[in-house]
Amino acid sequence: MTAAVEAASPAVxxxxxxxxxxxLANQYGEPVRLSSFRGQNVALVFYPFAFSGxxxxxxxxxxxxxxxxxxxxxxxxxxxxxxxxxxxxxxAQEGYNFDxxxxxxxxxxxxxxxxxxxxxxxxxxxxxxxxxxxxxxxxSVVNPRGQARDFNEYRTALAxxxxx
Numbered sequence: 801m802t803a804a805v806e807a808a809s810p811a812v813x814x815x816x817x818x819x820x821x822x823x824l825a826n827q828y829g830e831p832v833r834l835s836s837f838r839g840q841n842v843a844l845v846f847y848p849f850a851f852s853g854x855x856x857x858x859x860x861x862x863x864x865x866x867x868x869x870x871x872x873x874x875x876x877x878x879x880x881x882x883x884x885x886x887x888x889x890x891x892a893q894e895g896y897n898f899d900x901x902x903x904x905x906x907x908x909x910x911x912x913x914x915x916x917x918x919x920x921x922x923x924x925x926x927x928x929x930x931x932x933x934x935x936x937x938x939x940s941v942v943n944p945r946g947q948a949r950d951f952n953e954y955r956t957a958l959a960x961x962x963x964x
Contacts, residue, residue, distance in 0.1 A: 812915035812927070812940060819844070819931045820913040824879065824901040827887035832877065832899055835935065841874035841961055842931040843954065846916050846924040850882045850890035850900070854926070854948050861951050863896050872958035873933070877901055881908050881923055916942055930957045 813819060819842075823833040834842065845862065847855040862869070862876055869876050876898040880887070887900040903910045903924065911917035911924035918925055928949060930939035939957035943949055 810913055810915045812942060813929065813937045815937055815940065817937050818935050819929060819937050820910075821935075822910045822913065824903055824910060825884050826899040826901055827884055827891045829884050832901055834877075834931070837875055837931075838935055839933050841872060841933055841958070842929075843869055843874050843876045843958075844914075844929040844931060845876060845878045846911055846914065846927040847878060847880050848921075848923040848926060849880055850886050851893075854946065855880075856894060858926075858948055858951075859896060860894060862898070862954075863894065865951070866898065868955065868958065872961060874930070874958060874961075875899075879903050879910060879924060881911065918945075928954070930954075930961065932961055 819834060821835045823831050826832050847858065849855060859878060878898065878900045881903050883904045884902040887902055891900050908917040908924060914929065916925040916927040925942055926949060927942040928940065929937050932938045938961060941949060941953060
């Protein structure tokens with residue numbers, strides 16, 4: 801990616817900023833709009849690709865600890881550039897019972913709006929945004945390629961929401 805393209809790309813939303821709204825199809829083809837979750841917290845989890853090793857491990861950890869999110873009045877939305885068909889097969893294989901959203905077309909548009917689309921590889925970066933019940937970004941992390949997120953940071957970010 802050239803410096804000119806990088807400069808034109810949106811930045812990662814600042815803490816306290818309103819999260820960019822979007823609507824994407826989930827793994828069943830149902831429309832999911834971020835703003836429809838006002839009144840609830842949202843863990844917006846961007847991941848590069850379905851069926852890849854690190855992504856499967858990270859989403860599996862969320863699946864196995866989904867109660868922690870629910871206890872914090874938080875819904876989990878996973879987002880990748882895969883098609884809804886791939887995401888449906890992935891969710892079924894791995895037992896994910898939260899929405900996986902297809903940022904397939906326009907390719908990576910939502911990841912771009914969040915400043916986490918890697919145009920050189922055509923995938924979303926490994927990034928998480930915890931969005932509060934008013935739609936404000938309260939936590940964000942973008943990890944380098946090949947580095948899994950620290951699940952304990954989710955615990956801390958969700959606990960901080962309860963105290964806010």
